Amino acid sequence: MAMQEKKTSRRTFLNALWVGVGALSLAEIGFLISRFLKPREQRFAENTADAVIAAGSVDAFDPGSVTAFVRGKFYLARLDNGGFLALSRTCTHLGCTVPWVDDEKRFVCPCHASAFSINGEVLAPPAPRALDLFDIRIENGQVLVDTGKRTKRVGFEAAQAVYPGRA
Ligand code: FES
Known part of the structure; x- marks a missing residue:
């Protein structure tokens, strides 16, 4: 029972x-x-609003430093001359996540050993081009990164960096 x-x-x-x-x-x-x-425009507006990330105050980032942001999946690099770049963490070879190796002062891909400089430029193949960039603007001393606006590029050009106090 x-x-x-x-x-x-x-x-x-x-x-x-x-x-x-x-x-x-x-x-x-x-x-x-x-x-x-849901209407496409509404979805796009939501995504756009989510895409802008307040990275922090300009003064919080030392020249020559790289800071990883989990939300938005990017690195904020501050060049020695004070300029900012927001770099995608996705390798341009086959898409692995590329870590910053602070001891070597470069990004090294764990998959096939591509290496990138602090400005995202290729130092060692097989990556075919520099890490993608996200748009940056600086407002009231705050660095804002728009992860909805990605730029593919071959290499680094000085005009890609964003500087505090410049329009
Ligand atoms: S995916 Fe990075 S080197 Fe191949």
Whole structure:
């Protein structure tokens, strides 16, 4: 008798579990459908607002430093001359995440050993071009990085850096 009750309660539990899983799946499908049906402009506006990241005060970044930002997946590099670059952390070879190696003062890709300088320029192949850039603007002494605006480039040019106090 007790065995029968145990079987019944296990069956009841499994049934409840399946109902729960089914309800979750339906909720997820509903969310995806509502997201799909949302007007494109509205989605774009949300994404654009999310894309601008306040990195911090200009003075918080020493010349010659690289700071990683998890949100937005970029590095903020401050060049020795005070200019700022926001670099994508995605390798331009096959897309691995490229860490900054502070001891070597360069980015080194763990996948196929491409290396990039602090300004994102290729130091060692097989990466075919420099790390992508994100737009930067400096307002009231704060560095703002727009991760929605990415620029692909072959190499580094001085005009790519953004300087405090310059328009
Ligand atoms: S993915 Fe970085 S070197 Fe290949």
